[in-house]
Amino acid sequence: MAAVEFRNVRKSFGSVDVIPELNLTIKDGSFTVLVGPSGCGKSTMLRMIAGLETTSSGLLLIGGDDVTHRNPSDRGIAMVFQSYALYPHMTVADNIGFGLKLAGLPKPEIQKRVSDAAGILQLEKLLDRKPRQLSGGQRQRVAIGRAIVRQPKVFLFDEPLSNLDAALRSQMRVELTELHDRIGATMIYVTHDQVEAMTMADQIVVLNGGHVEQTGTPAELYRQPKTPFVAGFIGSPRMNFIQGAIATARGADVIGLRPEDIGLSGDNGQWKGRIRHSEFLGSETLVYVDAEEIGPITIKSPGEITIAQGETVFLDLNLAKAHPFKTGHRVPAAGNVRGSA
Amino acid sequence: MMLLPAVVLLLTIVILPFALSIYFSFTDQRLTPRPIPTRIVGLTNFARMFADPLFWKALANTFVFAILVTPFQLALSLAVAMILNAAIPFRAFFRTVAIIPLLLPMTVVAAIWAVMYRIPNGPLNSVVQMFAGSSVYVDWLGSSSTALLSIVLLSAWATFPYQMLIYLAGLQEIPQDLYEAATLDGAKRWQRFRYVTWPGLRNVNIFQLIITTIGALKLFTQVDMLTKGGPNGATTTVIHYMYQQGFLSQKVGYASAVAVFFFLVVCTIALIQRVVLRNEEGA
Numbered sequence: 094m095a096a097v098e099f100r101n102v103r104k105s106f107g108s109v110d111v112i113p114e115l116n117l118t119i120k121d122g123s124f125t126v127l128v129g130p131s132g133c134g135k136s137t138m139l140r141m142i143a144g145l146e147t148t149s150s151g152l153l154l155i156g157g158d159d160v161t162h163r164n165p166s167d168r169g170i171a172m173v174f175q176s177y178a179l180y181p182h183m184t185v186a187d188n189i190g191f192g193l194k195l196a197g198l199p200k201p202e203i204q205k206r207v208s209d210a211a212g213i214l215q216l217e218k219l220l221d222r223k224p225r226q227l228s229g230g231q232r233q234r235v236a237i238g239r240a241i242v243r244q245p246k247v248f249l250f251d252e253p254l255s256n257l258d259a260a261l262r263s264q265m266r267v268e269l270t271e272l273h274d275r276i277g278a279t280m281i282y283v284t285h286d287q288v289e290a291m292t293m294a295d296q297i298v299v300l301n302g303g304h305v306e307q308t309g310t311p312a313e314l315y316r317q318p319k320t321p322f323v324a325g326f327i328g329s330p331r332m333n334f335i336q337g338a339i340a341t342a343r344g345a346d347v348i349g350l351r352p353e354d355i356g357l358s359g360d361n362g363q364w365k366g367r368i369r370h371s372e373f374l375g376s377e378t379l380v381y382v383d384a385e386e387i388g389p390i391t392i393k394s395p396g397e398i399t400i401a402q403g404e405t406v407f408l409d410l411n412l413a414k415a416h417p418f419k420t421g422h423r424v425p426a427a428g429n430v431r432g433s434a
Numbered sequence: 435m436m437l438l439p440a441v442v443l444l445l446t447i448v449i450l451p452f453a454l455s456i457y458f459s460f461t462d463q464r465l466t467p468r469p470i471p472t473r474i475v476g477l478t479n480f481a482r483m484f485a486d487p488l489f490w491k492a493l494a495n496t497f498v499f500a501i502l503v504t505p506f507q508l509a510l511s512l513a514v515a516m517i518l519n520a521a522i523p524f525r526a527f528f529r530t531v532a533i534i535p536l537l538l539p540m541t542v543v544a545a546i547w548a549v550m551y552r553i554p555n556g557p558l559n560s561v562v563q564m565f566a567g568s569s570v571y572v573d574w575l576g577s578s579s580t581a582l583l584s585i586v587l588l589s590a591w592a593t594f595p596y597q598m599l600i601y602l603a604g605l606q607e608i609p610q611d612l613y614e615a616a617t618l619d620g621a622k623r624w625q626r627f628r629y630v631t632w633p634g635l636r637n638v639n640i641f642q643l644i645i646t647t648i649g650a651l652k653l654f655t656q657v658d659m660l661t662k663g664g665p666n667g668a669t670t671t672v673i674h675y676m677y678q679q680g681f682l683s684q685k686v687g688y689a690s691a692v693a694v695f696f697f698l699v700v701c702t703i704a705l706i707q708r709v710v711l712r713n714e715e716g717a
Contacts, residue, residue, distance in 0.1 A: 145614050166620035178611035182633040191629070192619035239619075 095156025095169065095246035095279055096121040097142055102151035104137055104303075111137050112303040115151070119281060119296070124273045126282045126290040128326070129300035135283045138300075139249050142281065143172050156246055166192075171240035172249040175256065177232045179224040179239075186211075186220040189238040210238040213272070230261045237272070250282040254289065266292055287327055291315070299323050321418045324349045330379055332416070335387045339410070345417030345424050352379070352393035354414040359400070362407025366390065368400050384408055452697075458690035465684035472687075479691035489692070491667045492675035493699075499582060499589075499671065500650035507590040507650075508597060508642055515601035516631075529602075536595040544659035547588040551575050551660075575661050578668040585656050585669055592656075593649065597642050604638035605631070640711050644704055651700050672696050 097119040104112040112134045119125045127135040140146040141153060144165030153161045160168045171192075179188050187194075189210055190203045198206075211217045214234040224232055233253060240248055250269075254262045270293050273280050284290055290297050291311045299306040299314065299322070307314060307323045318324035324332045332349040340348045356362065357380060366384035378398040382390045390408065400406060417424040459479055463472045483489050518529050535543065550557050551574035559571040574584040612630045621629060654673040657663060663670035663678070672692065680689025 143614075143618060145617070165618045170618070172615070172618055174611045174615060176609060176611045178609065178615035180612065180615075180629065180633070182636070191616075195620040195625060239615075243619075 096154075097247055097279065097281065098152075098154040099138075100152040100154065102141065102153060103149045104134070104141060104146065105149045110303065115303070115305065117298065117305055117308070119279065119298075121156075122277050122279055123296050124270070124280045124282065124294055125296045125298060126284060126294035127298050127300060128284055128287060128290040129306075130326070131285065133300040134303040135285075135300050136251060139172075139251055139281060139283045142168075142247065143170055143249055144168055169246035170249055171243045171245035171247075172251065173233075173236045173240050173253045175252040177224070177236040177253075177256075179232060179235055181224055184221050184223060185216060185227070185235050185238075188224065188235055189216075189242055192239065192243050206242040206244075207238075210241045213241065213275070214238050229257050230265065233257065233265060237269075241272075241276070246279065248278055248280040250280065252284055253282075255284075255286070262289075269293060287329060291327070297327075299326060301326075317423070318349070318416060319423050320421055321347060321349065324416055324418070330391045330393065333390050335390075335410075337387065339387070339412070340417065343412075343415065343417045343424070345419045347418050348412075349416040349418065350410055350412075350414065352391045354411040355390060355392045356409035356411065357382075357392050357394055357398065358407045358409065359404075360407065362409045364408040364410065366406055366408055368402055368404045368406055370402065371398065371400060373397055380406075382406060382408065455690045455693050458687050459694045460691075461687045462685075463687040463690070465681065465686050475687070479688045480695065482688065483691055483695065488667055488670065489672075489675060492663075492670040492672045495582060495667075495669060496651055496653065496671045496673075499586060499653055500647055502583070502586045503589050503650045504643065504646045506586065507594050507646055508639075510590055511594040511597035511642075512601050512635075514594070515598045515605055518598075519602055519605045532598060533595040535592050538592070540592060540655040541659060543588060543592040544656050547584075547591075548575075548660055550588075551584055576665055578665055581661055581665060581668045585653070585660065588660075589650070589653065589656055597646060600638060600642060601635065604635045608634035640708075643711075644707055647703060647707065648700060651696075651703070 099115045099117045102112060102115045103110070115138070127138060129135050137146055141148055142155070144160070144163065148161055151161075152159055155168055155170065180191065183191065186207050190207045193203045193206060207220070208217075211220055214237060216231070216234055216238060219227060219231060219235075224235065227235065236253070253269075254265050257265060266289060269280075269282075273293075282289070282293065294311055296308065297311055297314050298308050301322050306326075307319045309317075311327075314323060314327045318327060318332075321334065325334070328351060330352050332351055333355065334347050334349050336347050340346060364384050364387060366382040368380060369383050369389070370381040372379040377396065378394050380392045380394060380398060380400070382392060384390045392408070460474055460476060461472050462475050462478075514532055518525060518532060522528065538546075553559055553573050553576070554571040556574075558574060562572055563570060572580060574580050608631060612634070613626055616626045616630050652673055653671045654677065657669050657671055657674045658677070661669040663674050673696075676689045676692045676696070679685050679692065
């Protein structure tokens with residue numbers, strides 16, 4: 094186990110600064126998720142930790158050791174790739190044990206470690222198969238097994254679930270979280286899927302244009318977003334942003350309101366609007382409304398709501414739960430903090 | 435109906451000539467018409483062929499050539515493909531330069547190499563003289579010990595870009611992730627080649643091996659341009675022997691027997707290669 098620390102790290106490709114300057118500490122034993130839109134630098138960060146990308150300047154420390162210029166295999170890390178990157182001509186057992194073989198470990202030791210990893214990941218019956226004979230989920234487990242046997246200080250995951258179907262993805266989310274609880278190693282996980290970030294992380298790092306927008310627990314980021322970017326990025330469906338008199342009255346340029354903090358009524362309410370579209374999701378309904386004065390609004394209501402497209406409705410904004418922002422930052426001590434983080 | 439043009443073409447340019455060759459191999463057919471009609475001679479042509487020491491010499495030369503040129507040419511093409519697949523400066527320029535030999539007709543290549551091999555003062559002998567003294571030179575094409583090797587060298591140079599392009603495509607098909615995973619696993623450069631590149635090129639290698647072997651077994655132009663099969667039959671190949679018998683000696687029936695026999699040999703080799711490689715895959 095080890096903490097990972099970026100000290101004034103810069104990364105540029107030619108004249109393009111992908112990461113202008115980064116200072117970040119990822120705590121020892123944490124499950125940290127790097128999240129952000131495409132091109133925000135999250136994969137580059139992961140690859141710099143792995144040693145697959147060099148840093149343009151600055152220091153990178155793993156477990157207190159400066160590994161900035163160390164070979165990838167000497168950093169005490171293991172990585173699970175989005176494509177799994179399994180060697181197609183090797184069996185599952187050979188794939189898992191390949192790094193140990195290269196490290197010159199004795200055969201019985203390799204077999205023991207492979208067998209232990211296979212036990213953890215329920216791969217015992219698949220050890221003689223080739224990757225092409227496995228399902229997506231099984232391949233993912235092999236890739237994780239390959240990481241586990243190296244007993245790394247830090248596990249790196251590069252969007253490992255993005256090639257799986259929805260059901261398998263939620264199953265693997267649980268399995269990965271349980272794996273983290275069991276082995277307790279530092280895990281750094283890159284994704285653009287905020288559901289993965291919210292459900293798996295004990296620390297989320299939100300990145301935007303190579304900068305860290307905010308670091309915190311999923312609850313902190315959801316309840317106390319420091320910037321409109323974080324507010325808009327965390328939470329599904331996206332937070333509503335309202336400008337104008339409502340915001341100004343709260344000393345802000347813009348206020349954010351989660352879709353679940355807006356009430357919907359057929360006959361009375363503060364704001365009048367017209368139904369643009371609705372989506373029934375089973376336990377809840379998403380309603381898209383074009384509201385007078387405040388613009389397009391998304392509302393999340395429990396249960397099923399049967400309103401026709403184009404029908405007039407009324408909205409109640411729960412402004413006690415609004416997130417006020419001024420010049421791109423949260424207005425201190427204003428707005429609501431539900432359940433306070 | 436849509437298949438008709440293809441069937442007609444195939445019949446005209448492949449099946450019919452091959453069927454005629456089989457028929458001629460059992461006759462005393464001559465190249466030019468003669469007063470005596472063509473006769474069926476049974477297996478006489480085959481018997482004469484097996485009794486001719488020059489035929490066996492040609493067969494042996496052909497195999498020696500194929501055994502030497504195939505691995506040499508494939509190794510050369512893979513090495514160049516790996517260099518041109520790496521992130522080197524002016525890569526596009528070097529890729530273009532590397533395929534120049536492919537653009538030259540074999541007759542031109544042979545003429546260029548004839549100058550290179552010229553004695554006593556061709557470029558290759560200049561190199562020899564630099565190390566061994568000005569009075570020393572090698573009669574590259576005139577000596578039995580170096581003639582076939584000289585043809586191996588020029589043949590590999592002339593045709594390696596074709597295999598190189600196929601290797602280049604094969605290398606680009608290998609996912610970069612695999613190299614990165616191997617690097618993280620601690621694989622050094624050679625181990626990445628051994629465990630990622632080489633297995634990743636397996637199907638390409640099977641194709642290359644079969645195609646290059648068959649191409650090598652058809653050796654003719656270089657021999658005819660440079661040595662005419664000499665000295666003392668040191669560079670005679672089956673195809674060159676066939677050409678001499680069929681066109682210079684006008685014995686088309688006999689040359690057809692050589693062609694039919696050689697066809698069976700080449701088919702057998704290709705089949706053996708395929709079966710062996712398939713068994714390895716299953717192993």
